[in-house]
Amino acid sequence: MQRISISRCASQLRAPRRPACPCAAANSVRRSTTPHSHRIQARCQSTVAIPDEGGLHLEIAANSGAAATRKSRPSSQPLPLEKLPSPHPSAAERSTKLHALRSRLSLPPRFPLQALARTLVHASADPNPAFNNASLSILGRHLLGYYTSEWLLCNYPRLPMPVVFAAVEAYIGPKALATIASEWGIEAAAEPGGEVDSGLLQFKRIASGDGLPEALRRQAPWKWNVTTTHKIMRTDEFGSTNAPPSPHALQKTPVPMEEAAQSFVRALIGALHVHLGSPLVKRFFRDHFLSRHLDISTLFDFRTPTRDLSRLCAREGFEAPVARLISETGRLSRHPVFVVGVYSGKDKLGEGAGSSLDEARTRAAAAALKAWYLYKPVEVTVPSSMEGELDTSKWRPNFVDCGEVIV
The missing domain is CATH 1.10.1520.10 (Ribonuclease III domain)
Known part of the structure; x- marks a missing residue:
């Protein structure tokens, strides 16, 4: 073997290239004649570009006064399909x-x-x-x-x-x-x-x-x-x-x-x-x-809804919440039902029913908290909808809340 000049290498690089995927050249490669064994060439993947494990390697040989030629030979034996x-x-x-x-x-x-x-x-x-x-x-x-x-x-x-x-x-x-x-x-x-x-x-x-x-x-x-x-x-x-x-x-x-x-x-x-x-x-x-x-x-799990509602009203500047009995039935029976509403001034924040006054008040406070936290704006534009858009006139700023009530 002898060294090849740079001009000769450049002329080889300008030559037509072989297909990048070894699967495309699989038909031109001679199949193995070993009986009872179906062999294939190395795998290729269309989504990535990696060196082929069993692909075709190029070997440049130069003789005196002769142009460089390329040979293709498998570097390793192809694996059987089941392996x-x-x-x-x-x-x-x-x-x-x-x-x-x-x-x-x-x-x-x-x-x-x-x-x-x-x-x-x-x-x-x-x-x-x-x-x-x-x-x-x-x-x-x-x-x-x-x-x-x-x-x-x-x-x-x-x-x-x-x-x-x-x-x-x-x-x-x-x-x-x-x-x-x-x-x-x-x-x-x-x-x-x-x-x-x-x-x-x-x-x-x-x-x-x-x-x-x-x-x-x-x-x-x-x-x-x-x-x-x-x-x-x-x-x-x-x-x-x-x-x-x-x-x-x-x-x-x-x-x-x-x-x-x-x-x-x-x-x-x-x-x-x-x-x-x-x-x-x-x-x-x-x-x-x-x-x-x-x-x-x-998905909500309130531990102290009445206290959370009081803190929320104080933070937002609302009047302190007051629980009021709306209706009841069977107070002296085995299964009484009380309906309690939570009010902030003249506005009813939530309503709940229970077998006792405390249970009904707790459920009413939880319903008021859910009504606050489950607020949904009328028009919503998510940030990912503007990816690749040149016209930003469709963008509508989203509502940003000051956060949940920290107890």
Whole structure:
């Protein structure tokens, strides 16, 4: 071998290049003639650009007075189909389950089936980050948290932060995402592998009788000084002091079905954002997440509603609340019913019924607090709706409340 001049290298770089994906050149590569073994070339992924594990390497040889020539040879023996950790990307086009899933979710045809197949591969099934859904799951988790939080804070600007955390978990929490994946008709494979259908959810299952892996055990130590500000600044989107592990940390770790299902839903949101853009992701989020009914009034848990209502009226400059009996029935019977209203001057703030006067007064104060916290503006414009918009005349500033009553 001898050195090649720079001009000769430059002329080779201007030469026509081979296809970037080894799958495109798979037809030109001679198949192995070993009996009873179907061999394929190394996998390729349309969503990433990484060095090919078993691709074609270029070797430049120079002889005296002869131009440099290029040879292609496989650097390693191709793996059998059954030894691949996940299905080959080229098998996505032949999967009827993937075609049915894309139609069921009303996704446009330009969304590649290879990307949809990648969202179904958990990191426990394939440790290669170029073929599992770990990176897409991280992106989808942040997008879901952002869209859900801004919708709640803009539509209900007076909600206390504990209620906001509970509502976010109700919309995009682990159990909610697992339920959504089940409603979409996602089926799981018994064991991941290259011969499995690309339309099945693939992950390494926990063996029967085994406990939860150490990476999934989330038990935060008790702290007496965990405040609401600390939860907003230092915790995850659910207000938990112990965030779940990164999807990359679950490589070759057995996980339950719920973990793999929520990873798929988050990865699908990330893949839609990468391939189709944010407008379609927002529409998909509105159709499949915000369309689910959630009664936010059931998330409140008042410990001392009468005292909270008194502090609220004092902060807002209202008259002190007064409880008044509206009606009653069966005072001397075994099941009396009292209806009590809470008034601030001539304005009735809330009304409640109970079997005693104290119970009715407490429920009336709780109803008055819910009426205050569940205030919803008439016209709402979320910040993400102005992404990429040159005309800002449609923007309407949102109502910003001074915060919840701090006891």
